[in-house]
Amino acid sequence: METSSRSRWVPRWWRGRSAVIGIPYAWLLLFFLAPFLIVAKYSVSEMGDIRVQDIVSVTDGVVRFSVKYANYVFIASDSLYLHAYVASLKYALCTTFFCLLIGYPFAYFMARAKASLQPLLLMLVMLPFWTSFLLRVYAWKGLLDDGGWVANAIVGLHLDRVLLAMGLIESPGQLMHTTFSLLVGMTYTYLPFMILPLYANLSKMDLRLLEAASDLGATPWVAFWRVTVPLSFAGIVAGSMLVFIPCVGEYVTPELLGGPQTLMIGRVIWDENFSNNDPPVAATVAVVLVLLIVVPLALFNRYQAETREKRQ
Amino acid sequence: MNTSADNAKFLQIQSVVKDFDGYKAVNNVSLDIAQGEIFALLGSSGCGKTTLLRMLAGFETPTSGRIVLNGQDLAGIPPYDRPLNMMFQSYALFPHLTVWDNIAFGLRRDKLPKDQVAVRVEAMLKLVQLGKFGKRKPHQLSGGQQQRVALARSLAKQPQLLLLDEPLGALDKKLREETQIELVNIIEAVGVTCVMVTHDQEEAMTMTSRIAVMSEGRFLQVGSPAEIYETPATRFVADFIGNVNLMDGTVSVDEPDHVVIDCADCRHYVGHGITGTLGMPVTVALRPEKITLQRDKPDCEFNTVAGTIQELSYFGASTVYRVKLASGTVLAVSMANIERQRSDAFTWGDLVWATWSPQAHVVLTQ
Numbered sequence: 001m002e003t004s005s006r007s008r009w010v011p012r013w014w015r016g017r018s019a020v021i022g023i024p025y026a027w028l029l030l031f032f033l034a035p036f037l038i039v040a041k042y043s044v045s046e047m048g049d050i051r052v053q054d055i056v057s058v059t060d061g062v063v064r065f066s067v068k069y070a071n072y073v074f075i076a077s078d079s080l081y082l083h084a085y086v087a088s089l090k091y092a093l094c095t096t097f098f099c100l101l102i103g104y105p106f107a108y109f110m111a112r113a114k115a116s117l118q119p120l121l122l123m124l125v126m127l128p129f130w131t132s133f134l135l136r137v138y139a140w141k142g143l144l145d146d147g148g149w150v151a152n153a154i155v156g157l158h159l160d161r162v163l164l165a166m167g168l169i170e171s172p173g174q175l176m177h178t179t180f181s182l183l184v185g186m187t188y189t190y191l192p193f194m195i196l197p198l199y200a201n202l203s204k205m206d207l208r209l210l211e212a213a214s215d216l217g218a219t220p221w222v223a224f225w226r227v228t229v230p231l232s233f234a235g236i237v238a239g240s241m242l243v244f245i246p247c248v249g250e251y252v253t254p255e256l257l258g259g260p261q262t263l264m265i266g267r268v269i270w271d272e273n274f275s276n277n278d279p280p281v282a283a284t285v286a287v288v289l290v291l292l293i294v295v296p297l298a299l300f301n302r303y304q305a306e307t308r309e310k311r312q
Numbered sequence: 313m314n315t316s317a318d319n320a321k322f323l324q325i326q327s328v329v330k331d332f333d334g335y336k337a338v339n340n341v342s343l344d345i346a347q348g349e350i351f352a353l354l355g356s357s358g359c360g361k362t363t364l365l366r367m368l369a370g371f372e373t374p375t376s377g378r379i380v381l382n383g384q385d386l387a388g389i390p391p392y393d394r395p396l397n398m399m400f401q402s403y404a405l406f407p408h409l410t411v412w413d414n415i416a417f418g419l420r421r422d423k424l425p426k427d428q429v430a431v432r433v434e435a436m437l438k439l440v441q442l443g444k445f446g447k448r449k450p451h452q453l454s455g456g457q458q459q460r461v462a463l464a465r466s467l468a469k470q471p472q473l474l475l476l477d478e479p480l481g482a483l484d485k486k487l488r489e490e491t492q493i494e495l496v497n498i499i500e501a502v503g504v505t506c507v508m509v510t511h512d513q514e515e516a517m518t519m520t521s522r523i524a525v526m527s528e529g530r531f532l533q534v535g536s537p538a539e540i541y542e543t544p545a546t547r548f549v550a551d552f553i554g555n556v557n558l559m560d561g562t563v564s565v566d567e568p569d570h571v572v573i574d575c576a577d578c579r580h581y582v583g584h585g586i587t588g589t590l591g592m593p594v595t596v597a598l599r600p601e602k603i604t605l606q607r608d609k610p611d612c613e614f615n616t617v618a619g620t621i622q623e624l625s626y627f628g629a630s631t632v633y634r635v636k637l638a639s640g641t642v643l644a645v646s647m648a649n650i651e652r653q654r655s656d657a658f659t660w661g662d663l664v665w666a667t668w669s670p671q672a673h674v675v676l677t678q
Contacts, residue, residue, distance in 0.1 A: 211371055212404040214391040216418035217469070226417075230408045 036290065042283035044068050071284040081268065081285060085292065088265040091179075091254075092247035095186040099194035099243045100236065102187070107198035107235075108228070111205070122199070125192050133189065137256050140185050144175045144257070151175045170261075177259030185257040186247055193246075194239040201235025202228070234307050241300045245293050265289055321380075322347035322505055323368075323473060328377030330363050330529075337363040339529035340377070345522075350499060350506045352516035355526035356552075361509045364526075365475055368507060369398045382472055392421070396473035402482045403462035405450040411437070411461050412446035418469045436464040439498060456487050463495065467502055474499065476508035480515055492518050513553050517541070525549050547676050550597040555632075557598045557643050558676075566590045572614065573675065576639040581614035583670030588677055595676040600632060600646035602672035605664045607656075616667045619643060621658055633658060635666055 075081040143150040168180035213223035251266030272282035323345040330338040338360045353361040366372040370391035440460035517537035533545045544550035561575035573580040619635035
C-alpha cells in the first residue's frame with residue numbers, strides 16, 4: 001500500500017526527468033560554480049593563503065562577513081583595467097558585427113539553396129572544426145605576416161592604405177599584430193557560430209510569407225527588410241550571443257594575432273596571475289568579466305523565454 | 313487602364329499552359345470572367361487549380377498563353393506590381409506584425425500618407441468586424457478571426473481582382489458554413505471580382521456564381537452551380553459533384569420528345585430527346601435525392617426497380633439507403649425525413665421498389 005501511494009506522489013517520469021536534468025547541473029556545479037566561487041574567494045582576499053573562516057565567521061551566534069573589497073577598488077581606480085574591459089567589449093562587438101555582416105547573407109543563401117545542396121553547404125561551414133582552433137589561428141599568422149600571400153595581396157592591391165585610413169593598422173604594409181589582424185582572426189574563428197543558428201532560423205521560415213509580402217506590393221528588397229529580417233531576429237540574437245560572449249574573454253587569438261594596442265581582458269588576467277604574481281587581482285578581474293558576460297546572457301535568456309511564450 | 317475592356321471579359325485567360333518539366337499542370341485552358349463575378353476553380357488536389365491561381369497572382373509564369381486583366385496583359389508584371397491581391401491558404405499573416413500592421417502592410421508599400429493608411433485600415437477592420445482587435449498579434453486570434461484579417465489585408469488595397477486560395481479550408485465545418493455566407497456578403501459589398509480555388513464542392517456551390525470543374529489541368533465543365541449539378545456534361549463531373557448513381561445502358565427507343573434506355577436492372581424512360589442514335593451505349597446518371605422508395609410494386613413498366621435495403625445511413629435531415637438490385641448493383645437513395653420516428657420506416661433487409669420521374673435523369677454520352 002505504502003509503495004503504491006508513494007509512486008502516485010512521485011510519478012516515475014518525474015524521477016527520470018530529474019536525473020536527466022540533474023546530471024548536467026551537477027556537472028556545471030562541480031566544474032563551473034565551484035571554481036568560480038574559489039576565484040571569487042580569492043578576489044575578496046589579500047595575498048597569501050586564505051581560508052573560508054577569514055571571510056565568514058560565526059562568533060557569539062552572529063554571522064560576520066569580512067570581505068576585503070580593496071581589489072575591486074584597485075581595479076576601478078586604475079584606468080588600465082577599464083581600458084582593457086572597454087577594448088574587450090569593443091573588439092567583441094566589432095567581431096559580432098562582422099560575423100553578422102558576413103554570416104547573414106551566407107546563412108540566407110544556404111537556407112534558400114536547393115534542398116539537396118544544403119547538407120553539403122552545412123558541412124563546409126563545419127569543416128574548419130576538423131582542424132584544431134589553435135592551428136587555424138597560427139595559419140592566419142602565416143598568411144598575414146610579411147610575405148604571407150594574403151598580406152602580399154592586400155599590399156599589392158594597396159588595400160593597406162584603406163586599412164591605415166580606417167585606423168585598423170599603424171603603418172602601411174604592417175598587417176600582423178594590429179587591430180586588423182585581431183579582427184580577421186576572431187571573425188574567422190567565430191563565423192560558424194553565427195551562421196549555424198541563423199541558418200536554423202532562416203531555413204524554418206515560411207516562404208509563403210514572402211509571397212504574401214510580394215502580393216501586397218513589396219519588392220524582394222523591401223520584403224527582405226520587412227519580413228525576413230524581423231522574423232529571423234531570434235536567430236540574430238542567438239548567433240550574436242554565441243559570438244559576443246566568448247569573444248569578450250578571448251585570450252588565444254589576441255595573444256597570437258593582436259598587438260600591444262589590442263590589450264584585451266584575457267591578457268590582463270594572465271599578466272596579473274603569472275607576471276605580477278597577484279592572483280587576488282587576477283581573480284577580481286575575472287569575476288568582473290564573468291559579471292559582464294552574465295548580464296547579456298540573462299537578457300538573452302529572458303528574450304528567448306518571451307518569444308517562446310509568444311509562440312504558445 | 314483600358315476603358316474599352318469588355319465588362320464580360322474583365323479577366324481573360326487565353327490558352328494558358330503551364331509545363332513543369334514535361335508535366336502539364338495546366339493544359340491549355342481558356343476562360344472569361346465578368347467584372348463583379350465570384351468564380352470558383354473546383355477540383356481535387358493536383359488538378360492544376362492552384363497552379364492556375366498562382367499564375368494569376370504572378371508567382372508562376374505561364375509556359376504559353378496570355379492572362380489579360382481589365383485590358384492589361386499581365387505577362388512580365390511581377391506579383392508586387394499586379395493590381396490584384398490574394399488571400400492565401402492558411403492566410404500567411406505576418407506573425408511579427410499586429411493585425412493593424414498586417415492590414416496596413418500593402419498600403420504602406422504604396423507610399424500612402426499615414427492618415428490615409430489609418431482611415432483605410434480602420435474601414436477594413438470595421439468591414440470584417442474586428443474593430444477591437446487591431447493591436448493583437450495573429451497568434452492571439454481564433455482561426456475564424458485570422459481568416460477575416462487575411463480577407464481585410466487582401467481587400468485593403470482595393471484590388472481589381474481578389475484571389476482566394478482555399479479560403480475556408482482551415483476552419484471547422486460549423487464555422488465554415490457561417491463564414492461562407494459572411495465572406496460572400498463582404499465580397500459583394502466591396503464589389504470586387506473574385507476567383508477562388510477550392511476542393512470543396514459545397515463551398516464552391518454556395519459561394520460562387522460560376523464554377524469551372526478541373527481535372528488533370530483541363531476544364532471539364534464551366535457553368536453555374538445548378539447547371540453543373542443538374543446537367544453535368546461528363547461522367548467525371550456527375551461523379552465529382554455530389555453523389556450519383558451511374559447506370560450503363562443502350563438507347564432502345566429514340567424519339568424527339570423521349571428516349572428509352574435499357575439497363576441491366578431496369579428500363580429508363582427519359583422525358584426529353586437526346587443527341588444520340590438507336591443502340592448507342594450511354595450512361596444514365598440519377599441523383600439519390602431524386603429517387604423514392606415504396607413497399608408496393610408500382611403500376612408502371614419504366615423508371616422502377618426492385619431491391620433489398622443493404623445499408624442505411626441516418627443523417628438527421630435525410631437518410632441514405634443503399635438498395636441492392638438483382639444484378640448486384642447498389643443504388644443509393646436519399647429520402648428526406650419529413651416525419652419523426654415513422655413506425656413503418658424502411659430498415660435493413662426490406663424488399664423495396666425504387667421509382668423516379670422521367671425528368672430525373674441525366675443521359676451522359678461521354
